[in-house]
Amino acid sequence: MTGARGYHHGDLRRALLAAAAVAIEESGPAALSLRDLARRAGVSHAAPAHHFGDKSGLLTALAVEGFDLLAAALRTGDSLLEMGVAYVDFAVRRRAHFEVMYRPDLYRADAPEVVAARKRSRAVLRSAVADLPPGPGAVGGAAGDALAAWSIVHGFATLWNAGALPDETGDDPREAARVVIRRLFGARVDAQGRAVPPARSPRTPA
Amino acid sequence: MTGARGYHHGDLRRALLAAAAVAIEESGPAALSLRDLARRAGVSHAAPAHHFGDKSGLLTALAVEGFDLLAAALRTGDSLLEMGVAYVDFAVRRRAHFEVMYRPDLYRADAPEVVAARKRSRAVLRSAVADLPPGPGAVGGAAGDALAAWSIVHGFATLWNAGALPDETGDDPREAARVVIRRLFGARVDAQGRAVPPARSPRTPA
DNA sequence: TGTACATCAGTGAACGCGCGTTCACTGATGTAC
């Protein structure tokens, strides 16, 4: 770490990743160009290739970083609910990383570093879901629980980022997510998928 | 409708929209180029501008078509569950439309035709959710129910399309979606978000 | 039934632009002796 301003940048790799995150938040991952990144980092247009080879190399690095940041964010949640909230919060605050991670066509999703990082973040989700007791009519077991939880937070986060949610949703994604995630564990539907009156709950005695 | 092969294409507008859907499924909406579409439709490269002006004009038309197709698909579901399954099925089968619809930065999302079409498809979802009785601990009322249902199907569909789901999920999106959506109405969580034993359900007598 | 004219759909040549990639280079840094 030199911090020098001279011929050598000092930490160009990091600077390019940061610039990429900003650029992606502005115009999406597909519009990303290495020349633009070089401009943002104040470096010649051919410099990025030194560190990442090409665009997919850069996005691969960004995805790895993203999966690790996600795993760390999830670990801050002390319950399944709060872990879901943390997932949404991550998607909103690290929007660029989040977008790239779920676009495997944009990077080398089968690169070993990616596979390892993805596995680490999934393990965190899985371990939290494993504590959940089986629900009524729960076909699919713990895997089904994990899939449902993942789906609901991923969907909410995606819709939030797309600006697709109605105004009444408010402007605090964490709070809104909490309300939604609670729903995953509190209503009922019959075997045909039709709504039925709720069974009595410990908190709402008849 | 002439069907002629001569100077006039006959139904170029439709042909371009169809070509766009194919191109988007191959490489995503951002990579779309009007020249490529013209090539696919067997027409000169300047022809698309006649019908759509520019790329965002074309994507606007595609989004409108998408919202209408979605509303029609949802109407085939005769229960809230099956409506959710239809949502997922739509996302998988009309992948290009689905992707574009939720990228408002790519098209003119505030164009009146878009606003109207979006409103139509939302009304279908809303009306189905309105029948649902309030669940236990259900903060947010019917709007919360709608948001939770929308989130879980949207998330599942997005993860499916991204190829992010584990292999055990199988290869029938409708069946897998059904299992996940059932979860939204069948488990419980306490006020702190921690898992609690399920209350007795009408279908699983103690 | 025929003619004249307006309108519309699609053409093709031309332009300027930003991009990725290549390549010989130069400046800075670290290491061996």
Added chain:
DNA sequence: TGTACATCAGTGAACGCGCGTTCACTGATGTAC
């Protein structure tokens, strides 16, 4: 402490490519009379 050399990071000119856009055009279709 000094010198020589290898390695690495970043440069800048050059190239070819596909793109969007413009514009004068031409072929086909529909309508008025």
